[in-house]
Amino acid sequence: MELEQLRQQALAQLEAVADETALSSWNSQYLGKNGLLTQALKRIAQLPPQERPSYGQQVNALKEALLAAFERKKSELHQQEIARSLAAEALDVTLPGRPVLRGRLHPATQVMRDILAIFAELGFQVYRSREVEDDLTNFELLNMPPHHPARDLWDTFHTTVPGVLLRTHTSPGQIHVMRQYCPRPIRVVLPGMCYRYEQITARSEIQFQQVEGLAIGESISLADLIGTLSTFAKRFFGGDRRIRIRNSYFPFTEPSIEVDVDCILCQGENAAGPSATATLPVSSCTLCKGTGWLEILGAGMVHPVVLRHGGYDPERFQGFAFGLGPQRMAMLKYGIHDIRLFWSNARHFLEQF
Amino acid sequence: MKVPLRWLKEYVDLPWSVAELAERLTLAGLEVTGFRAVGVPPPTGLRLKSEFVSPVWDEEKVVIAEVLEVRKHPDADRLHLVDLNYGTGCLTVVTGATNLKPGDRGLKVVLARVGAVLIDGHSPERALRPLKPAKIRGVLSEGMVCSALELGIADEHEGILILDPDAPVGMPLAEYLGDIVLELDVLPSMARCLSMLGVAREVAALSEQPVRYPPTEVLFGPQEAATQVHISIEDANLCSRYAAMVIDSVRVAPSPTWLQLRLLLAGMRPINNIVDITNYVLLEWGQPLHAFDYEKLRDRAHGHVPHIIVRRARPGESLTTLDGQQRPLHGEHLVIADTAGPIALAGVMGGLETEVGPETQKVLLESANFDPVTIRRTARHFDLPSEASLRFSRGVHPDLVEPAARRAVEWMRQLAQGTVARGLVDVYAARPSEQRVHLSLAYVHRMVGYAIPRDDILRILRGLEFTVDEAGEDTWLVTVPRHRLDVQHGPADLVEEIVRIYGYHRIPPTLPREPLPDYQTPRDGQIEERIRDILVTLGCQEVITYSLTSIERERPFVGEGADYVRLLNPIHPERSVLRRSLLASVLAIAAQHLRDSPRLRLFELGYVYLPRAGEKFPDERRHLALVLCGPRLAEFWEGASSPPQDFFDLKGLLEGLFEALHLGQASQGNARVAWQPTNVTWLHPRRAAALVLRPLQSHTTTKGIASSSSDTSLLIGYAGQLHPQLHDTYELGRREVYVAQLDLEALWPHLPERFTCRAVASFPPVRQDLAVLVDESIVAERVREEIFAAGRPLLREVHLFDVYRGPNIPEGKKSLAWSLTFQAEDRTLTDKEISKLVQKIVDRLEKSLAAQLRAP
Numbered sequence A: 001m002e003l004e005q006l007r008q009q010a011l012a013q014l015e016a017v018a019d020e021t022a023l024s025s026w027n028s029q030y031l032g033k034n035g036l037l038t039q040a041l042k043r044i045a046q047l048p049p050q051e052r053p054s055y056g057q058q059v060n061a062l063k064e065a066l067l068a069a070f071e072r073k074k075s076e077l078h079q080q081e082i083a084r085s086l087a088a089e090a091l092d093v094t095l096p097g098r099p100v101l102r103g104r105l106h107p108a109t110q111v112m113r114d115i116l117a118i119f120a121e122l123g124f125q126v127y128r129s130r131e132v133e134d135d136l137t138n139f140e141l142l143n144m145p146p147h148h149p150a151r152d153l154w155d156t157f158h159t160t161v162p163g164v165l166l167r168t169h170t171s172p173g174q175i176h177v178m179r180q181y182c183p184r185p186i187r188v189v190l191p192g193m194c195y196r197y198e199q200i201t202a203r204s205e206i207q208f209q210q211v212e213g214l215a216i217g218e219s220i221s222l223a224d225l226i227g228t229l230s231t232f233a234k235r236f237f238g239g240d241r242r243i244r245i246r247n248s249y250f251p252f253t254e255p256s257i258e259v260d261v262d263c264i265l266c267q268g269e270n271a272a273g274p275s276a277t278a279t280l281p282v283s284s285c286t287l288c289k290g291t292g293w294l295e296i297l298g299a300g301m302v303h304p305v306v307l308r309h310g311g312y313d314p315e316r317f318q319g320f321a322f323g324l325g326p327q328r329m330a331m332l333k334y335g336i337h338d339i340r341l342f343w344s345n346a347r348h349f350l351e352q353f
Numbered sequence B: 001m002k003v004p005l006r007w008l009k010e011y012v013d014l015p016w017s018v019a020e021l022a023e024r025l026t027l028a029g030l031e032v033t034g035f036r037a038v039g040v041p042p043p044t045g046l047r048l049k050s051e052f053v054s055p056v057w058d059e060e061k062v063v064i065a066e067v068l069e070v071r072k073h074p075d076a077d078r079l080h081l082v083d084l085n086y087g088t089g090c091l092t093v094v095t096g097a098t099n100l101k102p103g104d105r106g107l108k109v110v111l112a113r114v115g116a117v118l119i120d121g122h123s124p125e126r127a128l129r130p131l132k133p134a135k136i137r138g139v140l141s142e143g144m145v146c147s148a149l150e151l152g153i154a155d156e157h158e159g160i161l162i163l164d165p166d167a168p169v170g171m172p173l174a175e176y177l178g179d180i181v182l183e184l185d186v187l188p189s190m191a192r193c194l195s196m197l198g199v200a201r202e203v204a205a206l207s208e209q210p211v212r213y214p215p216t217e218v219l220f221g222p223q224e225a226a227t228q229v230h231i232s233i234e235d236a237n238l239c240s241r242y243a244a245m246v247i248d249s250v251r252v253a254p255s256p257t258w259l260q261l262r263l264l265l266a267g268m269r270p271i272n273n274i275v276d277i278t279n280y281v282l283l284e285w286g287q288p289l290h291a292f293d294y295e296k297l298r299d300r301a302h303g304h305v306p307h308i309i310v311r312r313a314r315p316g317e318s319l320t321t322l323d324g325q326q327r328p329l330h331g332e333h334l335v336i337a338d339t340a341g342p343i344a345l346a347g348v349m350g351g352l353e354t355e356v357g358p359e360t361q362k363v364l365l366e367s368a369n370f371d372p373v374t375i376r377r378t379a380r381h382f383d384l385p386s387e388a389s390l391r392f393s394r395g396v397h398p399d400l401v402e403p404a405a406r407r408a409v410e411w412m413r414q415l416a417q418g419t420v421a422r423g424l425v426d427v428y429a430a431r432p433s434e435q436r437v438h439l440s441l442a443y444v445h446r447m448v449g450y451a452i453p454r455d456d457i458l459r460i461l462r463g464l465e466f467t468v469d470e471a472g473e474d475t476w477l478v479t480v481p482r483h484r485l486d487v488q489h490g491p492a493d494l495v496e497e498i499v500r501i502y503g504y505h506r507i508p509p510t511l512p513r514e515p516l517p518d519y520q521t522p523r524d525g526q527i528e529e530r531i532r533d534i535l536v537t538l539g540c541q542e543v544i545t546y547s548l549t550s551i552e553r554e555r556p557f558v559g560e561g562a563d564y565v566r567l568l569n570p571i572h573p574e575r576s577v578l579r580r581s582l583l584a585s586v587l588a589i590a591a592q593h594l595r596d597s598p599r600l601r602l603f604e605l606g607y608v609y610l611p612r613a614g615e616k617f618p619d620e621r622r623h624l625a626l627v628l629c630g631p632r633l634a635e636f637w638e639g640a641s642s643p644p645q646d647f648f649d650l651k652g653l654l655e656g657l658f659e660a661l662h663l664g665q666a667s668q669g670n671a672r673v674a675w676q677p678t679n680v681t682w683l684h685p686r687r688a689a690a691l692v693l694r695p696l697q698s699h700t701t702t703k704g705i706a707s708s709s710s711d712t713s714l715l716i717g718y719a720g721q722l723h724p725q726l727h728d729t730y731e732l733g734r735r736e737v738y739v740a741q742l743d744l745e746a747l748w749p750h751l752p753e754r755f756t757c758r759a760v761a762s763f764p765p766v767r768q769d770l771a772v773l774v775d776e777s778i779v780a781e782r783v784r785e786e787i788f789a790a791g792r793p794l795l796r797e798v799h800l801f802d803v804y805r806g807p808n809i810p811e812g813k814k815s816l817a818w819s820l821t822f823q824a825e826d827r828t829l830t831d832k833e834i835s836k837l838v839q840k841i842v843d844r845l846e847k848s849l850a851a852q853l854r855a856p
């Protein structure tokens, strides 16, 4: 009857077990390597041979019973554990989450990348050229000899080295690209910082980025230019943007054009086309000042003089160039009203992007 | 350029609404930037803001009236009663106008009746007010006679507006004078449109109709001009043409009202009939004119025939200009002189002494052409922008000299009762040759990328007054009209003319169809963007600061006496040189951010500009600056605040960057970055590291860090704690700030262009820990190198997991605990192999660093 005593003792103790630790010590006390059940089995050797099979069966039956009871208890404890956790851990889900420290690109970089990505898909590779330039490359080779009245369009920072200045636009890069790649075809964008001798105001900065585009080949045409810029405007500003092309003037292109996009804020509501009969009164749109159009860039067919300076024979080669301002693009796209925010790096400005 | 449409209509019909006219001009290159409505409502559909507050003249209430009688006010000396006939009735108004006096009759004036909205002449902000009936000193006034100010025509007035005698009584003023004035922004290439005729030609070409040119016939008097003036041009490069005409017996007086009003609307102030006529013709033709008092010229010549000399000013000369300023002259200034000296600044401003005034009886009219560059420089030098200098500095065709002069003298004959001496005294020193351009249909099509029909091309060119002659099949010889100077570069210029009139919107857009070029964008630009991306994933905020800075701001990082790219004309001392260091600028932003946020991780990747001896251009190098400060983690509602970022945050960040760039990984790069203790003035002397790029082979050499300044090592930057002495300079407060500055241009040649991806090992790695005691003086990196040198190639990774000093460790020693990971690609390593390798490592450490194995 020793075994029956063992069973009762074990089940009674198991009944009293209340947690995983007690369960595990009960397990080793009875079912472990040196547990009471093992010891009971070892006693089989002391029994007469004819009693051994029966005793062995009883021990095994007891072992199975205890194992089953153990599993039951284990599951019971687990259920109790779950029930406890369900009752206890009610979180205030409105508490703020643990902040993840996220890095960010400067908005100028983001917009620059957006622009370059669009042109990359149109086959334009990036080319960089220097910011400190000479008068020759910044002006003369771009068809602006000394005292050319068009030089008034660019107020220039000069350095103390005679003839050396801070580039006023990315256009001198055209000369560098052409001289490097002539007579191969060209399709590049030239991003970079430019400088102007101006007062810093909400509308003008002493330094700003520009993206110049240049495509040269044997048949690169004005229609290609219009298609390229129209694609760009739609991709950058989204939606069904329309562009409007005005004749303009730059010394280094001929013909020269300026490109407007219909206002992204008021959708260029009723903007007058040459044949449209507009009847709306001047709207109060803050972005386009009611004109319905936003000026986005200047462009044109590369001037024969500039082609020649780049080494290309204008009888055989032709191409287009354009220049746009990423800061202006960002201001239009995101409704930024003060260009000074870019280089001020104001935290609340940067963190919005 | 202000264009009153009523005036423009004299030369060309306007077949469109004002809005459409504005749009068409804008698209063709004459941008309409604003408008002014004079007495009429703003044009429908014109999406521009009016620049001018202007009343709308009510058709019934603002009408032309005739003065029947002017009487004295019974109770006020300064007031008059005016009886008026306004066509459909008569009424009496009270006025204080000084230019009406008892006895005046028959004058044409503007009557505003009760209810008309006018500008309140007494309100400083030019408010619009409806007219109310008023009793003025006991006399009821049911309207008023208006001044140009009250009507919104002018900013000032001298009494009421007296209209020309032929003004029809009873006609609504809006019908008689109402107008729209367009403001045009004239491009440098369209200087010819700085004139009413120039704009009319554009409208004519756009609407396919001819221009009505004004007459240039002159009714001459009996005298000859040639005997009354001599002209010499000293330098034909500066003055291609100088012509004069002589008008005798003029009566200088105010111009007729219509002429004064035209000048006012076009933005010029009426002076007297002679000066007004020169201005009128300038606006009409774009040819500046100047009138001299002939008698004064003859006086200066002591009664002889005046001799006009166009020449450079001589040293010591000066001239008192029309504005009363005495101006010292230099050799670069072009003057009009006579034998006694300068009498005018050519093309810029006349001289006071020879000015036309009320007593002038005989006029010498100058119509001439001057060199644009010289005029531009002179106008700038004296800060004297004028209507004349604006046009000359953009270029005027010298052929315009004659028609403009003829037009002006005929007006002087008609409006100032002058007698014109016969002939134009004309020295045409440099007549521009006829401009001819070969143009082919194929060229136009190739350039435009669209087949604009041949007939359209011919029609457009002829509409712009080009002469087009057939020169072969679909090729033409095109002659440029003699009012244009902008067609200088052959057929490309003509393509612009064709396309802008044809309409850009009619060209179907295409994309370039040519094969793409085969060259490749340089790699550095891609790496640059990759570095930005890596730093962003590592939690850094990018900033972009001004490249222009001051030497003072950077001195702590650059030191004394460094050479800078300096500006000759800075706008501010704070922005006077191009930077040599990014850190100073980024720290300024850090200080600004720290004011309202305790934690930051900033970086800038941008250019520095290092002048090079004997070179024209500086070395423009991309640098990277990093600034860390404040808690490692952001503030959170649960638990204690996070410890501040320290040197190892900075180092971890940079190690993360180098790893992502595959710099220093065994099978991938050819160099790695070593961190060496260093001493630079701007870093905390005990928390500073020099980052040195070293060839990877150094693992197998016995050379230690001490010899790392060998040829194969390259300093790429510094990292560490910003020197506490600099905190006040950059207003950073008392928190520790960690900074790094790297020269990326030095780095990129060593970045592997590609890397080989290793197979994912299928045999298990074995990790073994090893703790060694070494002298305090031995840096961790040295121990790591030795472990690697002994354990390669089966030793894959070495990772320091504990640094311990204290009980059980002898004074002057430290315990470094390493976790070593061994792995073979072709088999499972046995315990025996591992213990052999570990023993090899221990032996090497004992031998080279006198290290002791610490009891496990």
Ligand SMILES: [Zn+2]
Pocket (backbone or CB within 6 Å): A263, A264, A265, A266, A267, A268, A285, A286, A287, A288, A289, A290, A291, A292, A293
């Ligand atoms: Zn809008």
